[in-house]
Amino acid sequence: MRSGLFLKHRSVRDADPEDQRAFDAAFTETRHLAPRQRAVARGEPLDRALLLLDGLVARVMDDQKGERQIVGLHVPGDFVDLHGFPLGYIDHDVIAMTAVTVAMMPHAHLRRLVATRPALTTALWASTLLDAATHREWIFRIGRLDAAGRISHMFCELEARLRAVGLSDGRRFALALSQIDIAQACGLTPVHVNRTLRSLREDGLLLFRNGEAELLDAERLRQIAEFNPLYLYLDSASLAAAGD
Amino acid sequence: MRSGLFLKHRSVRDADPEDQRAFDAAFTETRHLAPRQRAVARGEPLDRALLLLDGLVARVMDDQKGERQIVGLHVPGDFVDLHGFPLGYIDHDVIAMTAVTVAMMPHAHLRRLVATRPALTTALWASTLLDAATHREWIFRIGRLDAAGRISHMFCELEARLRAVGLSDGRRFALALSQIDIAQACGLTPVHVNRTLRSLREDGLLLFRNGEAELLDAERLRQIAEFNPLYLYLDSASLAAAGD
DNA sequence: CGGACTCTTGAAATTATTCAATCGGGGTGG
DNA sequence: CCACCCCGATTGAATAATTTCAAGAGTCCG
Numbered sequence: 175m176r177s178g179l180f181l182k183h184r185s186v187r188d189a190d191p192e193d194q195r196a197f198d199a200a201f202t203e204t205r206h207l208a209p210r211q212r213a214v215a216r217g218e219p220l221d222r223a224l225l226l227l228d229g230l231v232a233r234v235m236d237d238q239k240g241e242r243q244i245v246g247l248h249v250p251g252d253f254v255d256l257h258g259f260p261l262g263y264i265d266h267d268v269i270a271m272t273a274v275t276v277a278m279m280p281h282a283h284l285r286r287l288v289a290t291r292p293a294l295t296t297a298l299w300a301s302t303l304l305d306a307a308t309h310r311e312w313i314f315r316i317g318r319l320d321a322a323g324r325i326s327h328m329f330c331e332l333e334a335r336l337r338a339v340g341l342s343d344g345r346r347f348a349l350a351l352s353q354i355d356i357a358q359a360c361g362l363t364p365v366h367v368n369r370t371l372r373s374l375r376e377d378g379l380l381l382f383r384n385g386e387a388e389l390l391d392a393e394r395l396r397q398i399a400e401f402n403p404l405y406l407y408l409d410s411a412s413l414a415a416a417g418d
Numbered sequence: 419m420r421s422g423l424f425l426k427h428r429s430v431r432d433a434d435p436e437d438q439r440a441f442d443a444a445f446t447e448t449r450h451l452a453p454r455q456r457a458v459a460r461g462e463p464l465d466r467a468l469l470l471l472d473g474l475v476a477r478v479m480d481d482q483k484g485e486r487q488i489v490g491l492h493v494p495g496d497f498v499d500l501h502g503f504p505l506g507y508i509d510h511d512v513i514a515m516t517a518v519t520v521a522m523m524p525h526a527h528l529r530r531l532v533a534t535r536p537a538l539t540t541a542l543w544a545s546t547l548l549d550a551a552t553h554r555e556w557i558f559r560i561g562r563l564d565a566a567g568r569i570s571h572m573f574c575e576l577e578a579r580l581r582a583v584g585l586s587d588g589r590r591f592a593l594a595l596s597q598i599d600i601a602q603a604c605g606l607t608p609v610h611v612n613r614t615l616r617s618l619r620e621d622g623l624l625l626f627r628n629g630e631a632e633l634l635d636a637e638r639l640r641q642i643a644e645f646n647p648l649y650l651y652l653d654s655a656s657l658a659a660a661g662d
Numbered sequence: 663c664g665g666a667c668t669c670t671t672g673a674a675a676t677t678a679t680t681c682a683a684t685c686g687g688g689g690t691g692g
Numbered sequence: 693c694c695a696c697c698c699c700g701a702t703t704g705a706a707t708a709a710t711t712t713c714a715a716g717a718g719t720c721c722g
Binding site: 235241265288292302310312360361394400407 | 429430460461468470477479481482483487490491501503504505506509510529532533536539540541543544546547548550551553554555556557558560561562563606644648649651
């Protein structure tokens with residue numbers, strides 16, 4: 175079980191080995207999803223939570239004209255619908271952006287953990303609050319940054335989060351998203367994303383092509399993005415590496 | 419103690435009277451803050467959570483040029499920094515927008531509740547996830563709506579939330595915010611907020627003046643805001659009233 | 663090979679920002 | 693008590709950022 179990715183390199187990780195065992199034991203089956211397949215539907219009553227083991231997943235909200243806003247992105251080690259445990263359902267759709275593997279934890283098991291393992295409960299709770307912190311940062315990103323800043327910020331964040339789970343070397347990483355996806359996440363049009371990516375590339379800041387990203391000048395990129403990884407609640411070692 | 423406002427008219431409220439008593443007993447003192455006073459500083463280690471009893475509070479993030487993005491607004495009955503309990507600190511500032519009264523719950527008491535009261539723990543957890551759901555809706559608001567839509571959405575949301583705690587009659591409500599505050603919440607400039615408010619007023623949709631808001635045509639307002647209160651997790655009675 | 667989808671670029675239109683100036687109310691010091 | 697000052701609200705004009713519309717090129721897949 176790759177559940178060891180959960181809260182990996184996050185400062186709020188639960189260190190108790192007993193809790194770790196109880197956590198691992200609470201998963202039942204593993205499931206695979208195809209790219210663009212919906213994992214969770216908005217409003218649907220939920221009885222299990224999904225931990226992402228492999229692939230990329232997005233939280234999405236569609237407007238009346240069918241235009242989509244991506245309101246969250248998830249990397250391996252993230253629960254994608256744990257919010258549905260205390261709330262009963264979630265208010266948005268969750269879809270696989272790539273081929274995806276998830277592990278299932280029934281709400282019944284979660285209830286048992288909450289009733290018996292306070293430290294683990296707090297860690298699970300904290301993991302959902304990392305989502306909230308990331309949402310806040312996205313509000314800042316979209317509300318206060320221009321196109322170059324938003325896109326830079328998105329890549330800085332994904333690099334840091336992927337690195338925390340061993341999926342980036344600090345410079346290059348696989349990222350199977352289209353420019354359309356980036357537009358939907360950054361509140362921009364695909365056309366403008368395209369132009370802005372070209373400009374970032376020509377300025378020697380960022381390369382994004384064929385599902386692979388490379389931070390050519392991470393320092394300047396973080397500057398444009400006003401990126402400060404405090405909101406990721408990384409452990410001290412990772413925080414230093416994130417260049418804060 | 420007005421802690422009865424907590425999760426009032428929300429579907430995730432904890433109904434157990436024992437839990438209610440334990441909840442009320444976990445508060446210590448009550449404190450008052452002046453308008454614009456900072457309640458919680460970003461990164462500061464926290465040892466208590468604050469429940470807002472009276473007034474308006476904002477979660478804010480400032481960019482490098484000192485421009486401010488409001489990433490959350492809170493009404494009475496909301497915890498304003500409960501995220502700091504599982505996380506240890508919060509990643510943003512919390513400031514009073516008006517004169518404010520808060521009740522303090524020490525983290526030590528919260529730890530005891532988490533260790534002994536699973537249903538209450540889940541309700542506290544859920545309350546922080548309502549914040550996350552609201553954050554997501556704000557991402558959608560700023561990412562996909564134009565100025566009129568953003569502002570309309572903000573007023574629809576505040577009306578619904580204030581009504582849930584008895585501070586709106588469904589049409590008029592006190593809202594001690596400036597146009598500058600609205601701009602900082604909606605990712606717009608104050609000038610453009612002013613023009614857009616004028617246009618909404620001239621179209622007979624929304625009146626906002628002297629700290630008082632009135633939804634002149636709630637139906638059309640919800641339409642241009644694409645407002646759907648599902649994300650507020652209101653109880654069924656309130657949801658019907660919110661016009662969904 | 664055809665079709666669907668993404669990427670790319672140009673040009674025009676629109677939305678929002680910036681700069682600048684005025685107005686008005688509330689509070690303060692003389 | 694009143695002139696003055698500060699801040700928010702308001703409006704106009706110019707500018708900048710982003711979107712929209714349109715079209716062509718590249719790529720993958722059946």
